Amino acid sequence: MGRTLVSITQQLAQAEERLGRYRRALTRADQKIFDDLFALARRRLAASSMAADPLPMQIILLGMLIGTASAVAGLAARVEALEHERPLPPRLDP
Template sequence: MGRTVPSVTQVFYQEEQALNRFRRALRRSDQQVLDELLSYTRQHLAAATYATHVLPMELFFLAMLLEEHKIVIALRQRLERLEHKQDD
């Protein structure tokens, strides 16, 4: 983007820096979860540049939700396979 409007990537890294004190206040296990959620967002930053009409934080949360839902889908499929195996 231009010089006056920060890119989604720049906004993400600014938000990540702003969360540093919050992160340090969390328990170690929660810090790891937060780090994982932020890494989910990093994975989708390139795609986020195409959604300029959406607020950056909404995009970040959507990226996190997308990755979490992929995990839920994989767990559902695994559960269905296990249930199917058990029925046989």
């Protein structure tokens, strides 16, 4: 509303759109992963906005990385629980 700059939400949508042709050339399975990665970045929009980075793509990538690492950490905890026959920890959302 009345802002000068494009918001981080719009920047993320634009980045996704810019990569449309890239996405098209991916296999269907990879396209799903592409969409999931952007979903991970989208869930961290508040943090991306606080970063106020002039190069938004690196913050978008950071969001994808943190989301992926969070999913890995959740899986690791589950594997460890299974290995030691402990009750499974609650599933963490990526």
